[in-house]
Amino acid sequence: MKVLHVNLDNSRDYPIYIGSGLLGQADLLARHIRSKQVAIVSNETIAPLYLAKVQAALPDHHVETVILPDGEQYKSLQYLEKIFDQLLTKKFSRNATLIALGGGVIGDMGGFAAACYQRGIAFIQIPTTLLAQVDSSVGGKTGVNHPLGKNMIGAFYQPQCVIADADVLDTLDDRQLSAGLAEVIKYGLIRDPEFLQWLEANMPKLLARDKEALAYAIERSCANKAEVVGEDEFESGVRATLNLGHTFGHAIETGSGYGHYLHGEAVAIGTCFAADLSRRLGWLNDADVARVIALFKTANLPITPPATMTTAQYVDLMAVDKKNVDGKIRVILLQALGKASLPVNVDLAQLQATLNTYAG
Amino acid sequence: MKVLHVNLDNSRDYPIYIGSGLLGQADLLARHIRSKQVAIVSNETIAPLYLAKVQAALPDHHVETVILPDGEQYKSLQYLEKIFDQLLTKKFSRNATLIALGGGVIGDMGGFAAACYQRGIAFIQIPTTLLAQVDSSVGGKTGVNHPLGKNMIGAFYQPQCVIADADVLDTLDDRQLSAGLAEVIKYGLIRDPEFLQWLEANMPKLLARDKEALAYAIERSCANKAEVVGEDEFESGVRATLNLGHTFGHAIETGSGYGHYLHGEAVAIGTCFAADLSRRLGWLNDADVARVIALFKTANLPITPPATMTTAQYVDLMAVDKKNVDGKIRVILLQALGKASLPVNVDLAQLQATLNTYAG
Structure with missing residues (x-):
């Protein structure tokens, strides 16, 4: 496993873990989680493949899942609100942690939801596409689209860590x-x-x-x-x-x-x-x-x-x-x-x- | 006029101007505006009273107005989206400035819209209620309500300045x-x-x-x-x-x-x-x-x-x-x-x- 550090102002920085077999490593996740409340945001394509593996790494936590439909057309304020609905219904507090498990759309939406929920909760990225691993998981850009423009509504919000597991690319289509x-x-x-x-x-x-x-x-x-x-x-x-x-x-x-x-x-x-x-x-x-x-x-x-x-x-x-x-x-x-x-x-x-x- | 400075980390700080007759002072506004594009967000109660005065202080700018209905029940993601709709329709760019002219609801929504629009544009608060002047205009808390909880969706976002004009309290009801x-x-x-x-x-x-x-x-x-x-x-x-x-x-x-x-x-x-x-x-x-x-x-x-x-x-x-x-x-x-x-x-x-x- 390689660890890259993204250094930001204000003495904030976060690690990107790159390697194989990282999804099953409970300690990697656990060291970046703040409390028992964990929400995993994923989509209908990725959840059947990897959700169980991530959940298994969190045996002692109260884990809620929010599964969105798969596609850029769902990266909207309307679907963002579904994340808030579930976090509030489950009474998630400000020290909860949100894990985005999916490609760029899930990362951007999960990150923006984490940025806005109670004005900011902890956020972990597990990118499952090559594009998300090399691009959207680094740099803190989060957000949703508007019918008049892409990524027009969003926030700069940095994750606690990024876990880029090369194994998940096996299931990616060409x-x-x-x-x-x-x-x-x-x-x-x-x-x-x-x-x-x-x-x-x-x-x-x-x-x-x-x-x-x-x-x-x-x-x-x-x-x-x-x-x-x-x-x-x-x-x-x-x-x-x-x-x-x-x-x-x-x-x-x-x-x-x-x-x-x-x-x-x-x-x-x-x-x-x-x-x-x-x-x-x-x-x-x-x-x-x-x-x-x-x-x-x-x-x-x-x-x-x-x-x-x-x-x-x-x-x-x-x-x-x-x-x-x-x-x-x-x-x-x-x-x-x-x-x-x-x-x-x-x-x-x-x-x-x-x-x-x-x-x- | 008194000027209070709110000092924040990261060498960011902003002034609060407190006094009478401040709304008509073009130079107060102009020194905090970044480009020709200015959006004024207000509501149906306040706009007829003070909008013209603020517009008159911006003779050389491209000023758009977003007038929302008046009341806490409109402090929602749905009405927030109306602000984004208008900014995008008018092709407002990231160096535009948003002025919130109203009470706490307008300040919270305007500030959150400014925080999220293109991941952050400049924001000026002109609070028109005593409550907004003494509370919601200081401290950078912005956001909207959710049916399951108040202010559950939002951001910490600081204004360029706050203009607290005591004269506007003349029109405030008891x-x-x-x-x-x-x-x-x-x-x-x-x-x-x-x-x-x-x-x-x-x-x-x-x-x-x-x-x-x-x-x-x-x-x-x-x-x-x-x-x-x-x-x-x-x-x-x-x-x-x-x-x-x-x-x-x-x-x-x-x-x-x-x-x-x-x-x-x-x-x-x-x-x-x-x-x-x-x-x-x-x-x-x-x-x-x-x-x-x-x-x-x-x-x-x-x-x-x-x-x-x-x-x-x-x-x-x-x-x-x-x-x-x-x-x-x-x-x-x-x-x-x-x-x-x-x-x-x-x-x-x-x-x-x-x-x-x-x-x-």
Whole structure:
């Protein structure tokens, strides 16, 4: 087992445990739980697979479970309220602990519920997808979607610990595995050119679920993210670079209806947009863009946007992105492969040209 | 104008401006606003009285208004969502500023909306009731109610500034004025015996809305609260003493249906409960309890609980209070007049006796 520490201001920090067979280890959980009251939030896909194992590790606790339907379309205030309903019905107090057992949706909702319930209870993340292990479990971003924009309602809230067990990836379907690889590739693109090369060489191993390769990719991704978050917890600067491809990706997710694209798929398409816009600014050359596209293709990820979305729709949806200032659309681009830009204002004519390139 | 500073950890602090004619001062607002986008959240009672004045102080901004119905029964996730709807429809970004113009309900909801919108935007409080000026505008507690408990969903979120204009109390009805005095009296009871004596001597002036007396009461109340919050922002210790009378009070508010009692009225009744329980522990004598009851009576506040509520209902409702640990009911009591206890576990037999005293 590897232990990564995410260091934050204010002498707060938390460990990420990475390894195999971690789910059954009672002591890992127990050392981060504050009282007998424990709520496990999970979904209908994950609960049948792993809930019993986590419950078995908590024999002396009063454990309640909240099982939500599976999918991004349920990441809403309405389903968040179901968590509050159950915690209050069971009279859970402020020293209770909430465990989020699932992918990014469950992590984001469980974390936000923990942030808001009685103004904050303890929170433990057990991510069960590659995407959640390498991305949403690190950095304290929690929240739910709004019909007008993804993750528009939320909080910065840090967990007590994250338990990333590589074994749970055995039950992940191929499409979800690829979606997670989109975020893994992102770390290479924004700040780790050496890791980018490693990914180009080892993508077949990762797709074949080679445990050693996966563990390395998880660890290196989390380490990259932990460094960025440690420098800029509240996203006033460098943290925004983690949003490479996400402004476009969120627009695609919202515009095509939550649940149609997986988050990682939309990010892959969005990153191809970002690469093309970077080329138009003279930061990348044609070969660089081709390399980005080829890597996503090798990872079995989509690279072309939904045929149904218009340019006006993109502009409209991106206009509510959190990076925007006074109504101007801002995105993260690539100054080189392995080096992200800070948020730059989008030139609408160039954006139009990029959208035409991909939509055509 | 007086300026009180609330000092918090992490080098964050914010000013409370107290005085007359503050609402029209454009510079007071402008120095705390981050960008052109400003949303004013208010209610149907307050907006016709003061909205135009605040808008007039923001001539160069893009000002949107969200007007909610007036009352504790609208302090819910459903009405909170109406604020998000409007901010997103108008494409408000993360550097927008939200101004809460109203009483405690608007302040709590506006603050929570600001805390959650895009994971946090700037927030300014303009409290328009005595209760909000002396209590809910200081300390960063924001949130909404749940059918099973008051303020059960929320966040600690600090404003950029608070503007407490004594002039707005001119339009406050007598019942609301008295409700605010319940919280003013609380500061005397929990930590300021000299202020308690001042209140006993000056209650007639306060009820007659003597401006000088009111300004003094607001300032001394805010100073007391700011000291407590500065010592313990996240309520791990002494801050809980501000909850004197509130555990019972919240049960009364929830049990009788939100909107039936004003918060301050329920707190007055709850504080009489707390005084009686303190007498049963030998901390107060009969004369002390009589003094507490007399002061609330002079302030035209209720001191007896609703006839419809049963003891079982109190116990059930108090079982979800945020001070509880592992299911035990804990309340703040008085060790003396002017000195609160830390949370103490409630002896159910003594609670029953107190409830019988007042219900009978």
